[in-house]
Amino acid sequence: MPVMVDDIMKLLCTLSEKRKMQAAVKHSGKGALVTGAVAFVGGLVGGPPGLAVGGAVGGLLGAWMTSGQFQPVPQILMELPPAEQQKLFNEAVAIIQHLDWTDAVQLTTLVLGSEALQQQLLAVLVGYITKELKAQIRYDD
Known part of the structure; x- marks a missing residue:
């Protein structure tokens, strides 16, 4: 066989x-983790505007990391x-x-x-x- x-x-x-x-192969779990972490740090540092900026930056970074x-x-x-x-x-x-x-x-x-x-x-x-x-x-x- x-x-x-x-x-x-x-x-x-x-x-x-x-x-x-x-x-x-895309590693979407890693991208989601990075996006969430950067948004969280942005929120801690800059409040609501920092959360928005952190989410945007984290999303771009996460997308870049997962483009296999x-x-x-x-x-x-x-x-x-x-x-x-x-x-x-x-x-x-x-x-x-x-x-x-x-x-x-x-x-x-x-x-x-x-x-x-x-x-x-x-x-x-x-x-x-x-x-x-x-x-x-x-x-x-």
């Missing part, structure tokens, strides 16, 4: 590389822990279970020959990245 997981990961890496997909760096999706996929790769594998294999392949190269060739399969697998990948990893996706064309 691990070989099949590796095959699916290689396939998803190929598809995401072909589409030049990148993702950035984009990384290629293939890199993110290969760095996933085995349990997460298994989750993604389970979703992807439901789409390609009817295909008969012996290795990643053959599987990739079969999928690249079908635009419908590519779209279905990309939808699974995008769903996984946005829901499970809470990441933002962009396409570099």
Whole structure:
């Protein structure tokens, strides 16, 4: 079974590389904490006007901190822990279970020959990245 997981990961890496997909994981908890802390300090130092200024400055600082760096999706996929790769594998294999392949190269060739399969697998990948990893996706064309 691990070989099949590796095959699916290689396939998803190929598809995401072909589409030049990148993702950035946002750390919204950190941003909220910074925003709240700066607003609190502003309120202590300057009263109500300080609270307003602190909230604005904290919001900008929090937004800057949480604008994650984009990384290629293939890199993110290969760095996933085995349990997460298994989750993604389970979703992807439901789409390609009817295909008969012996290795990643053959599987990739079969999928690249079908635009419908590519779209279905990309939808699974995008769903996984946005829901499970809470990441933002962009396409570099």
